């Protein structure tokens with residue numbers, strides 16, 4: 001609800017019943033807020049209150065202030081959607097004003113909105129997934145491996161222009177395998193982007209290796225070439241050259257490969273490209289995930305396409321991918337019995353899930369276009385709110401806008417971000433802070449960290465001031481309009497809490 005709409009619901013105690021009826025008719029929300037001169041809520045007036053007053057022969061010229069006293073049911077700004085719904089049920093009402101600490105309304109929640117949660121990024125199936133899954137059932141290929149796994153690997157590799165692919169149980173599993181394939185051992189150093197999801201770097205610990213975190217740059221929100229360069233100089237001095245660099249492509253956008261790859265090449269260190277969030281994106285015309293010695297994708301339920309859970313390891317080197325397949329099936333040696341000479345994992349994708357993946361891959365281009373459209377609608381609708389800074393997309397980068405993200409400016413950005421997310425949550429809208437950087441996570445306390453600039457910790461700032469909005473390719477325009485309206489309302493309310501007075 002915009003401040004204007006909230007203002008339209010607000011009346012003074014001196015309003016006559018007739019004026020209140022007219023206002024109720026114009027606003028058609030079934031509730032009006034009766035405010036004192038200083039903007040404090042005195043009571044609410046509902047359709048029912050007005051009807052009862054008229055049935056009791058109250059004059060339509062009598063003021064609403066003379067209606068029988070009823071204490072309004074309200075909630076404060078900390079209330080969440082579940083609590084609000086409980087209050088509605090308890091009092092058998094359909095709307096609840098939200099009051100600030102002084103008792104001024106800042107919002108009204110309507111029961112209708114609370115029937116449908118708007119997710120950050122939910123699975124979006126196409127039309128062919130069930131056909132492939134049915135086929136797996138009909139042919140009894142339910143076990144791991146099978147023709148869909150082979151076909152999914154071929155089709156994905158060809159889609160992104162990489163020679164080989166191995167389908168596995170998750171993106172995290174793919175990263176773990178990738179590290180093992182690149183020879184990461186206990187005690188080794190591994191560089192990794194700090195601004196990411198923990199799945200990027202937990203596998204460093206699985207290997208017994210030691211992470212070193214690299215900051216983001218403001219232009220791409222991905223790894224900072226300046227920080228990477230400084231990290232390499234440090235590693236050389238300390239004799240801690242990394243066994244590999246995990247380069248993450250965040251929120252659907254590639255890292256700046258032309259700046260980053262030559263640095264890694266110069267030091268002779270291989271790159272594991274974490275493209276879990278960037279399937280479908282391009283960098284200077286090439287697919288994201290086609291740059292690292294090894295790259296990985298995730299098909300987790302929130303990703304641009306999903307197999308409900310799954311991942312893919314890709315590489316041009318056939319030996320690496322053949323080894324990935326072996327390691328992901330308990331490293332079984334080619335023998336009639338079960339023979340093992342090295343440590344393996346149970347990481348392979350099942351044939352049923354690969355069937356879902358094949359169907360999803362066919363709609364990937366559509367999903368990219370839909371997510372980009374979601375982003376564009378946000379930008380268009382909120383263009384007048386200058387303080388909203390969208391995640392940049394530099395020339396030559398083609399992001400999928402997997403998640404639409406923005407930052408707020410100012411020293412109180414963090415407080416305001418939390419207020420915004422809380423307000424959206426009250427309306428059952430899921431928004432999230434930008435990833436909490438790994439160098440700030442208790443799990444990685446003490447790991448070396450290289451910021452973009454000695455004076456500027458970019459990923460920490462993005463975490464403090466950034467929000468990810470609902471971005472699903474299946475987000476309807478109506479749902480998005482709801483997000484936009486509430487976002488606009490909270491941003492404007494945050495600026496001017498006296499808008500209602």
Ligand SMILES: Cc1ncc(COP(=O)(O)O)c(C=O)c1O
Pocket residue numbers: 169170171172173196197199200248274276277297298299300310311
């Ligand atoms: C950047 C990044 N890396 C790795 C992963 C791990 O993928 P998965 O959840 O499939 O294990 C994810 C997300 O889930 C991710 O966002």
